[in-house]
Amino acid sequence: MRAIVAALSLVACMVPAVACAETTEITVRVLAKDSKFIGTSMGGMRMVLRDAQTGQILATGVTQGGTGDTALIMHENRGSRAVLSDDSAAKFTTTLDLDEPRLIEAEAYGPLGQPQAATRVLATQWVVPGRNVTRGDAWVLELPGLVVDVLNPPAHIRVSPDADSVDVRANVVMMCGCPIEPGGLWDAKKLVVMAIVRRNGERISEIALAYAGETSQFAAKVPAKEPGLYEVIVYAHDPRNGNTGLDRTTFIVTGG
CATH class of the missing domain: 2.60.40 (Immunoglobulin-like)
Structure with a gap:
């Protein structure tokens, strides 16, 4: 058959x-x-x-x-x-x-x-x-790209104006998950990590995040004295090849 x-x-x-x-x-x-x-x-x-x-x-x-x-x-x-x-x-x-x-x-x-x-x-x-x-x-x-994951502040958190600033922390790795650290194969010193800050839709500052002492983590303090809705866009950029990634979060500074 x-x-x-x-x-x-x-x-x-x-x-x-x-x-x-x-x-x-x-x-x-x-x-x-x-x-x-x-x-x-x-x-x-x-x-x-x-x-x-x-x-x-x-x-x-x-x-x-x-x-x-x-x-x-x-x-x-x-x-x-x-x-x-x-x-x-x-x-x-x-x-x-x-x-x-x-x-x-x-x-x-x-x-x-x-x-x-x-x-x-x-x-x-x-x-x-x-x-x-x-x-x-x-x-x-x-x-192409980088994985940026904002760890702090959590989305929509409410902050007292007495705090003056908010700690922003982000984890940044390659798209494959490979770690980034100073002097490493993927060198944190060669990466630009910035936070674009908007309040009520208006851009008010751009602040550099520094390596935070833990593998792949970067941090900075963002001034937050005025009441309003804040949006923070954290991006990582490699000037050598244009590779870029970003994440974002929001927080609310309550009225005095």
Whole structure:
């Protein structure tokens, strides 16, 4: 019976009007700009593969795995053909049944574990039936950004004007979750961390946050003498490559 089915399938593929699908495996990884792969520790990246010409969704999922081998990824002499990933590097793998070459769009959104920092990146490439995209680094998308998480003040807290100022503290890491500290591989001294302060919608100051003595944490005091609704936007920026991320919070200084 199996021989009959195989023979019929072969005959069908020989008929010009019938297109036979071939299984085609695709692996996609998301590399955080200036750092490592984004995986399970940051909630992963939501992946959507679609036909770029028709919009048909072909596969969805989430990258899973680790951030990869630091020595492979972060050395200064890597060339355009250098392989950056190993088996530990987070990835999304799917198998498509393709009957013709398709221009496939890969969309990555995340990191899902830090929704305030999540962003989106897209890329397209041709995929031919039966020609897997799995060797080497396979298909790599680079995601720009930094994860900024305002730890203090909590949103909508009420503050007495007698306090004069509010402590602002933020945690800043790479999109893969890699830590930032003075003299480290991701050096806090080379990062600009600022707080833009608005009161009742009007910008009143911009204040630098300094490294707070704990890995990835930065802090400053924001003057808060006048009553009103304050919005604080904390951003981190790397002047060397333009990499930027931000988070925001609000607090209320009550009337005297």
